[in-house]
Every structure is written in structure tokens, then in C-alpha cells.
Amino acid sequence: MPRMRDRTTSGPTRSRESDARRIQPGRIPAGLEVRSSPIDHRGLFATVRLPARRKLGELAGERITLREARRRARGRRRIAIVEFEDGTALDATVAGNVFRYVNHSCEPNAYIRRIRGRVEIWTLRSIEPGEEITCDYGETQHDGTLPCRCGSERCRGYL
Numbered sequence: 270m271p272r273m274r275d276r277t278t279s280g281p282t283r284s285r286e287s288d289a290r291r292i293q294p295g296r297i298p299a300g301l302e303v304r305s306s307p308i309d310h311r312g313l314f315a316t317v318r319l320p321a322r323r324k325l326g327e328l329a330g331e332r333i334t335l336r337e338a339r340r341r342a343r344g345r346r347r348i349a350i351v352e353f354e355d356g357t358a359l360d361a362t363v364a365g366n367v368f369r370y371v372n373h374s375c376e377p378n379a380y381i382r383r384i385r386g387r388v389e390i391w392t393l394r395s396i397e398p399g400e401e402i403t404c405d406y407g408e409t410q411h412d413g414t415l416p417c418r419c420g421s422e423r424c425r426g427y428l
Contacts, residue, residue, distance in 0.1 A: 303370050325402065328369065
């Protein structure tokens, strides 16, 4: 997942308990499924047509310090951590949900919106049944060393 900076630090701080109540780990929203991905391991796919500019849901995970996030990320190939400007991060590998399976693409059909300590996934355009949900991770913990496998014509080559 992306190492992105949160530009919206205002708003209430939520505890892990309230995050867990708001986003149910293991619950798959209607119209989505997790299955094998040609991009990387598993991916999140549409089972119905999803309209453009639709919120698909929120990434769940464990709220941790930025220092702990970077410690956990060291040496891992698969990272599901989103960083915030307030010095915290969300680790979706711990108590995460299906949105941790959103893979990177250099030509994404969805985007990640970080707002008030939440990580939302929104569609950029209409997504057809069977199509994998992808986001452009932007800057990541891999610092341009992990080969990109998105397969798009505009692939940048590395994450």
C-alpha cells in the first residue's frame, strides 16, 4: 500500500476500537470479491458494474506510530501500510479488510482518499464486472526498487 502523506489532519482522533466497529474485517461489500490476481498474489475484483466516483469502502487496520510502521515495513515485499501526517499509520495486514487487496496500477480505475485518519477507496471511472480494482500507490516504502507488474501501457516500471 502507499506511503502517502495525509494533508487533512483536522478532525477527531479515533481509537482502534471505534475503527473496528466502523469497518468490519472479513466482511466483503456487495459487488466485490477477492481472488487470484495477475498483478500480485490476490486482488479485489468487481462482480457488478461499479459507477464512476463511487465510494467503495474504507481500509481497516491497526493504528500504529510511524516509527512502528517503518519497522514493520523493512524487508517485506508486501506492505499494506498507509501513513498519515500526524505521525501515525494504518497497518492493514493486522485486522485489515478486503481493501488491503487493492493492487497498484500505473493506470488505476480507483484512488485512495485519506481524510481525518480514514483511508477511503473511490472509483475514478466505471468499473466492469471481472475487472480488478486498482489504485496508483504513488510513493511507497519500496523507493522505486520493486518491479511493477500492472501490465498497463503506461507502466512506470517500478514502485
